[in-house]
Amino acid sequence: MQSLLTFHLPQFSIILLPMQFSLFPVALPQTLTVSKLTFLIRKLLEENESLQDVWVQGEISNLSRPASGHIYFTLKDANAALKCVMWKTSAARLNISLRDGLAVEVHGKIGVYEPQGQYQLYVDQIRPVGEGALYQEFMRLKAMLEAEGLFDPEHKRHIPELPRKIGIVTSATGAALRDMLNTLRRRLPLVEVILAPSSVQGTEAPPALVKALQSLIYQSPDAIILARGGGSIEDLWAFNDERVVRAVAASNIPIICGVGHETDFTLCDFAADLRAPTPTAAAELATQITIQDLAALVSNFKSQITTHIASVISSKRNELASFSSQLRFLSPARLIQSESQRVDELSRRALSALVHRIRLQTKHFEGTQKRLAALSPLSVLGRGYAVVTRKDDGSVVSRVTQAVGEMRVRVSDGEFEAHRK
Amino acid sequence: MPKSSSKKEKPVEELSYEEALAELEAIVSALEDGQSQLEEAIRLFERGQALGARCGALLEAAELKVKQVVGEDVTDFEEESE
Numbered sequence: 001m002q003s004l005l006t007f008h009l010p011q012f013s014i015i016l017l018p019m020q021f022s023l024f025p026v027a028l029p030q031t032l033t034v035s036k037l038t039f040l041i042r043k044l045l046e047e048n049e050s051l052q053d054v055w056v057q058g059e060i061s062n063l064s065r066p067a068s069g070h071i072y073f074t075l076k077d078a079n080a081a082l083k084c085v086m087w088k089t090s091a092a093r094l095n096i097s098l099r100d101g102l103a104v105e106v107h108g109k110i111g112v113y114e115p116q117g118q119y120q121l122y123v124d125q126i127r128p129v130g131e132g133a134l135y136q137e138f139m140r141l142k143a144m145l146e147a148e149g150l151f152d153p154e155h156k157r158h159i160p161e162l163p164r165k166i167g168i169v170t171s172a173t174g175a176a177l178r179d180m181l182n183t184l185r186r187r188l189p190l191v192e193v194i195l196a197p198s199s200v201q202g203t204e205a206p207p208a209l210v211k212a213l214q215s216l217i218y219q220s221p222d223a224i225i226l227a228r229g230g231g232s233i234e235d236l237w238a239f240n241d242e243r244v245v246r247a248v249a250a251s252n253i254p255i256i257c258g259v260g261h262e263t264d265f266t267l268c269d270f271a272a273d274l275r276a277p278t279p280t281a282a283a284e285l286a287t288q289i290t291i292q293d294l295a296a297l298v299s300n301f302k303s304q305i306t307t308h309i310a311s312v313i314s315s316k317r318n319e320l321a322s323f324s325s326q327l328r329f330l331s332p333a334r335l336i337q338s339e340s341q342r343v344d345e346l347s348r349r350a351l352s353a354l355v356h357r358i359r360l361q362t363k364h365f366e367g368t369q370k371r372l373a374a375l376s377p378l379s380v381l382g383r384g385y386a387v388v389t390r391k392d393d394g395s396v397v398s399r400v401t402q403a404v405g406e407m408r409v410r411v412s413d414g415e416f417e418a419h420r421k
Numbered sequence: 422m423p424k425s426s427s428k429k430e431k432p433v434e435e436l437s438y439e440e441a442l443a444e445l446e447a448i449v450s451a452l453e454d455g456q457s458q459l460e461e462a463i464r465l466f467e468r469g470q471a472l473g474a475r476c477g478a479l480l481e482a483a484e485l486k487v488k489q490v491v492g493e494d495v496t497d498f499e500e501e502s503e
Contacts (some may be wrong), residue, residue, distance in 0.1 A: 190483045192486045291437075298480070411459055
């Protein structure tokens with residue numbers, strides 16, 4: 001295999017030509033299939049390093065962009081044409097718009113499309129003609145400033161989450177300013193914006209940008225946005241100017257750089273404390289806490305104090321309830337109640353003892369009375385007997401001999417006097 | 422903390438948003454702390470409610486102020502209306 005790779009195309013032609021006249025082509029060991037030959041050609045081209053990393057300049061023609069997202073075109077100049085393919089993934093990173101007739105420099109690698117026996121350039125980058133020189137300058141300046149430490153991560157200043165004053169350096173008339181102000185108005189209208197208008201492209205732009213930055217820094221905002229809308233690499237070039245880049249790196253106020261579109265990188269992006277893909281994104285990054293966040297915070301605080309005060313009151317109420325139940329337990333009322341119950345009990349017992357006693361007394365009295373009645377002489381008188389007493393000494397006359405002089409006779413209902421003759 | 426702050430408390434209507442929010446936050450932590458007397462806690466709560474309302478009103482009414490620097494001065498910036 002390896003030895004075959006060293007063959008050159010002309011040698012193949014020489015060997016292959018006689019084949020057509022041979023009666024026994026199978027006998028020739030050099031006979032190849034089309035696939036095999038194409039494969040060999042592909043290997044030949046793809047193993048040539050200078051063809052695998054190449055910039056080619058030409059004019060676009062036959063541009064076609066089917067729904068697949070891949071881009072097909074022919075790059076040509078006065079004498080030759082080159083088939084080109086740009087796969088969807090590379091095409092998505094494209095930052096210029098292609099059209100037939102556009103002079104461009106394309107980068108890619110040469111390969112072979114075997115079904116068509118066609119060599120072509122697989123393109124991964126396209127830039128306008130002339131950009132190459134700018135790019136070289138960009139890389140030179142970038143390397144130099146990087147070596148000086150202008151882009152060091154430890155020099156990056158912290159972007160405040162909740163700025164009160166935001167400085168903006170941009171064109172006073174561009175859509176970028178309007179987009180940023182709308183974004184700030186929507187996200188954090190509490191903020192005060194100080195605009196330092198500046199021209200943002202052309203030769204006067206770099207000194208104007210530096211002056212605008214410095215006058216803003218003098219106003220000491222919490223953060224500065226350096227921004228410009230999209231444009232060609234030449235349009236954005238002021239943001240690669242050494243003076244501007246140095247002014248950005250030297251600022252003691254954090255700077256957010258939002259220049260061009262997401263695919264555009266300028267040296268200011270590297271020197272700034274934060275890079276934003278677009279001006280609108282820069283305004284968003286400058287307002288990490290929005291008015292909606294603040295409103296949520298306030299309402300959260302409000303509900304927290306309500307919860308806390310409710311818990312203070314309920315804990316005081318529980319405390320009070322527990323004290324009053326302790327107090328109730330210790331209260332003399334219970335003692336008084338039990339004492340009075342005892343008094344009631346005693347008086348009840350006393351009363352019943354008394355009643356009992358009275359009853360006994362009554363019975364005794366009645367018995368005595370009956371006995372007394374039985375013994376009474378008056379009851380004998382009722383049967384006709386009489387008691388006779390002498391009037392002189394009151395003695396009872398129970399014998400005839402004692403019946404002398406004046407006497408009293410007592411019968412059942414009274415007495416009368418009697419005289420013995 | 423609450424004792425000393427009550428000495429020179431500014432009326433709520435004179436506070437900036439940041440001042441009001443900071444005080445509201447301090448009141449929340451004081452109440453969370455649970456150390457205050459009931460009367461003081463209720464006073465803090467009422468002050469907190471007023472501060473919350475103040476913050477809400479300021480947020481509601483907030484309008485983006487845009488100025489521009491001209492030399493060393495700052496003047497109002499007229500936005501082009503579109």
